[in-house]
Amino acid sequence: KQEVTQIPAALSVPEGENLVLNCSFTDSAIYNLQWFRQDPGKGLTSLLLIQSSQREQTSGRLNASLDKSSGRSTLYIAASQPGDSATYLCAATHGSSNTGKLIFGQGTTLQVKP
Amino acid sequence: GAGVSQTPSNKVTEKGKYVELRCDPISGHTALYWYRQSLGQGPEFLIYFQGTGAADDSGLPNDRFFAVRPEGSVSTLKIQRTERGDSAVYLCASSLRYSGANVLTFGAGSRLTVL
Numbered sequence: 001k002q003e004v005t006q007i008p009a010a011l012s013v014p015e016g017e018n019l020v021l022n023c024s025f026t027d028s029a030i031y032n033l034q035w036f037r038q039d040p041g042k043g044l045t046s047l048l049l050i051q052s053s054q055r056e057q058t059s060g061r062l063n064a065s066l067d068k069s070s071g072r073s074t075l076y077i078a079a080s081q082p083g084d085s086a087t088y089l090c091a092a093t094h095g096s097s098n099t100g101k102l103i104f105g106q107g108t109t110l111q112v113k114p
Numbered sequence: 115g116a117g118v119s120q121t122p123s124n125k126v127t128e129k130g131k132y133v134e135l136r137c138d139p140i141s142g143h144t145a146l147y148w149y150r151q152s153l154g155q156g157p158e159f160l161i162y163f164q165g166t167g168a169a170d171d172s173g174l175p176n177d178r179f180f181a182v183r184p185e186g187s188v189s190t191l192k193i194q195r196t197e198r199g200d201s202a203v204y205l206c207a208s209s210l211r212y213s214g215a216n217v218l219t220f221g222a223g224s225r226l227t228v229l
Contacts, residue, residue: 100209
């Protein structure tokens with residue numbers, strides 16, 4: 001059974017810092033892993049999707065890595081800004097086929113202080 | 115439409131009542147998903163549809179929960195005899211196709227409060 005854990009649950013940093021959010025999963029037989037952003041009272045916005053055959057994906061100031069052998073993914077945010085404040089969720093597929101069924105972590109709530 | 119639309123955005127009901135939550139996916143998206151998110155938790159999978167059929171309903175917690183998608187577009191999540199533990203945000207998502215690089219687009223959710 002796939003379980004996804006995110007540590008820490010909350011993080012507060014000053015503006016301009018680089019930071020890393022961590023995600024671990026128990027079953028390495030995944031199809032892909034995704035990172036989402038959720039603002040208060042809003043739905044989820046997909047940030048990055050890493051296929052199981054890939055090691056990382058980049059979009060702007062965001063870089064996500066995937067290490068299936070250790071069951072870990074990280075989301076790196078460069079030069080953080082107050083607008084980055086939100087909850088970040090990682091989600092792994094349930095199994096190695098693309099069923100669209102995602103198992104989510106509990107999220108890391110990030111606050112970037114001006 | 116431009117995004118996934120969910121109605122109502124907020125629903126307050128009394129224990130034991132019946133509720134329906136509606137999801138209007140992005141036009142042309144064949145796959146549709148329902149998730150439930152409790153306070154402070156990540157979303158939990160409930161059910162997904164490929165076209166009109168429920169391809170996987172393994173996440174529905176019990177037989178009080180039921181979802182339909184009769185024409186392969188709009189979906190309705192139905193909850194009978196609501197309980198206080200059903201209080202959560204119900205999220206709907208859709209994707210262009212069931213297989214491949216499956217990027218889900220989520221709606222803003224329907225917040226259900228059972229008193």
